[in-house]
Amino acid sequence: MTRQEEKQQLRVIVRRLEAALTPEYKVKSGRAIVHRLLAMPEYQEAQTVFCFAGTSREIDTRPVLEDILSAGKTLCIPLCTAPGVMEARQVTDLSRLSPGAFGIPEPPAGAPAVPVDAIDFAVLPCVTCNYQGQRLGSGGGYYDRFLSQFRGGTVLLCREQLIRQEIPVEPHDYPVPWVLTERGLYEDGIPAPLG
Numbered sequence: 001m002t003r004q005e006e007k008q009q010l011r012v013i014v015r016r017l018e019a020a021l022t023p024e025y026k027v028k029s030g031r032a033i034v035h036r037l038l039a040m041p042e043y044q045e046a047q048t049v050f051c052f053a054g055t056s057r058e059i060d061t062r063p064v065l066e067d068i069l070s071a072g073k074t075l076c077i078p079l080c081t082a083p084g085v086m087e088a089r090q091v092t093d094l095s096r097l098s099p100g101a102f103g104i105p106e107p108p109a110g111a112p113a114v115p116v117d118a119i120d121f122a123v124l125p126c127v128t129c130n131y132q133g134q135r136l137g138s139g140g141g142y143y144d145r146f147l148s149q150f151r152g153g154t155v156l157l158c159r160e161q162l163i164r165q166e167i168p169v170e171p172h173d174y175p176v177p178w179v180l181t182e183r184g185l186y187e188d189g190i191p192a193p194l195g
Contacts, residue, residue, distance in 0.1 A: 006168035010136055014128040014162055018057060021161060029159045030059045032182035037123065038067055040178075040185070042153040046121035048074040048114065050088050050150075053097055053105035058125045059157045065094055076114045078142070079106050086142045088114040102138070116146070122154045124176060129158050132189040133176040134167040147174035155180050 001009075037043055049068050054061040068075040069092065076088035080100060089111035091097065100106030124143055126135040135156055137143050147154070155178040163181065179186040186192060 003168050003170050007136060007139065010164065010168065011127050011139065014136070014164065015057075018127075018159075018162060021159070025161070026159070029161075029182040033059050033157050033159070033180055034061070034063050036180055036182075036185060037064060037155065037157070040155070040180075042121055042155075042178075043123075046073065046153070048076065048119050049121050049123065050076040050078070050114075050119045051123040052125045053077055054125065055104055059159070061123065061157075062094070064123065065091075069094070074114070076119060077105075077107050078146075079109070079111065080104075080142065084141045084145060086146065088116065088119060088146075090114050116149045117151070119150065120152050122146075122150060122152060124154060124156050126156050126158055128162050128164045128167065129156050129176070129179055130163060130165050130167050130189075131179055131186040133179055133186075134169050134173065135176060136164075136167055141172070144172055144174055147176070148172075154178065155185075 051061055051064055053065065065075060075091050077091050078086040079089045080086045089107040091107045091111060096108055097105040126137055129135040133156060154176045156176045157180055160181040160183050177187060184191055
């Protein structure tokens with residue numbers, strides 16, 4: 001089996017697990033993850049934050065997006081501009097987000113682009129990951145391309161029940177230094193204090 005086939009097989013397994021999660025667990029774990037994220041000093045100190053707009057399958061990041069704006073930080077949300085390519089676009093009003101590629105909430109096409117090196121902190125989604133920050137996404141390579149250029153602080157959000165220790169990786173897959181679950185923060189695989 002190729003790495004691509006292993007990844008696809010794991011996506012199917014984790015999607016099945018995700019579909020079986022209770023709505024109560026999803027809400028409770030999502031709230032705990034958001035609470036922990038907002039407490040991270042790296043998040044609090046960042047002036048420009050890149051964050052995904054969560055879909056129903058992912059962590060609800062709306063409270064994070066609202067906090068970024070109310071704190072006077074610059075909010076960047078990904079906009080898919082071509083297959084496998086996304087750009088960070090500045091958003092000042094969440095009501096301007098609308099379903100784009102893959103049904104993911106995106107900024108309008110005319111939203112100002114923000115250079116990757118202007119971003120202080122990035123919040124990323126995943127289908128699954130391990131505590132070492134090896135992630136499995138949906139397969140488009142969008143976030144791997146972003147990570148190949150980004151050098152700031154990065155955190156992955158993942159529910160504890162979807163963590164998997166064995167993640168098939170390829171040379172172009174970039175690990176993320178921090179993984180945040182409802183149970184806590186992990187830095188390079190080791191539980192890390194928050195704040």
